[in-house]
Amino acid sequence: MLINELSKKTGISTHTIRFYEKSGLIEGKQDVSVKSNNYFHYDEVTIEKLEFISDAKSVGFTIKEIGQIIDAWYNKKYTKKQKNEILDEKLISLEQKMKEIKEMKKQLLQFKEDVLKDRC
Amino acid sequence: MLINELSKKTGISTHTIRFYEKSGLIEGKQDVSVKSNNYFHYDEVTIEKLEFISDAKSVGFTIKEIGQIIDAWYNKKYTKKQKNEILDEKLISLEQKMKEIKEMKKQLLQFKEDVLKDRC
DNA sequence: AACAACATTAGAGCATACTCTATAGTTGAT
DNA sequence: ATCAACTATAGAGTATGCTCTAATGTTGTT
Numbered sequence: 266m267l268i269n270e271l272s273k274k275t276g277i278s279t280h281t282i283r284f285y286e287k288s289g290l291i292e293g294k295q296d297v298s299v300k301s302n303n304y305f306h307y308d309e310v311t312i313e314k315l316e317f318i319s320d321a322k323s324v325g326f327t328i329k330e331i332g333q334i335i336d337a338w339y340n341k342k343y344t345k346k347q348k349n350e351i352l353d354e355k356l357i358s359l360e361q362k363m364k365e366i367k368e369m370k371k372q373l374l375q376f377k378e379d380v381l382k383d384r385c
Numbered sequence: 386m387l388i389n390e391l392s393k394k395t396g397i398s399t400h401t402i403r404f405y406e407k408s409g410l411i412e413g414k415q416d417v418s419v420k421s422n423n424y425f426h427y428d429e430v431t432i433e434k435l436e437f438i439s440d441a442k443s444v445g446f447t448i449k450e451i452g453q454i455i456d457a458w459y460n461k462k463y464t465k466k467q468k469n470e471i472l473d474e475k476l477i478s479l480e481q482k483m484k485e486i487k488e489m490k491k492q493l494l495q496f497k498e499d500v501l502k503d504r505c
Numbered sequence: 506a507a508c509a510a511c512a513t514t515a516g517a518g519c520a521t522a523c524t525c526t527a528t529a530g531t532t533g534a535t
Numbered sequence: 536a537t538c539a540a541c542t543a544t545a546g547a548g549t550a551t552g553c554t555c556t557a558a559t560g561t562t563g564t565t
Binding site (some may be wrong): 458 | 551552553554555558559562
């Protein structure tokens, strides 16, 4: 599929898709047999990747980090060991985020308590 | 205390502290009895606020959101009801973040499974 | 008085992650 | 053939959140 279809299927703008491609997160293929244009073609895996990118951005991963994870999954150049290391590292950072969120929740509940008891 | 001491006590640079002050997150007081300078003085509550800002940034709250929370806590201009609404809203967004992190965790564990079983 | 170490303001610069504009060429339906 | 709707590339512009520089003034110790 071409970029417009990809955009419609994922809800991500063509501009942003191109930005992600430039950033190395996704990759389209040009059909060398067609000489009249240099249109990029995208497959179903690219849809998967873009959906993953959206989710990963939501939890606060940077483009760079998302690139590492995608490489750990889709890239052939890493060994199993390297892939596992990258994924474990990201899992640890998720645990850390979770901990921080729980602490912030406590803090906000304390603030609510303070408001209730006129301590502020 | 002056800005340098505040910086040392919180580990936040004077530049960033001034940025937060401009952004309305914290507020120093100028001593009107001293006419030779216009130095800003900060109290213990400012330290509390800066520590809160660091924590709140970690969980992904924006400067604007942090400002709302600080106002819900320290500002006299809101009613109890308004303060509770702001805090509840932020608590809901924390729950949402937690959900997203749990889902991302599952996803990364699935990736690990795929790596293990040579599915990528 | 000299001088380091502080203070202020205004504004420039930077990194991240888009978002948009301009320019130019291609495709496909009528 | 025409024309809307697509495609590509390069580069400019935007928002957020700092981070730094420059210019200038103040304080406190020697």
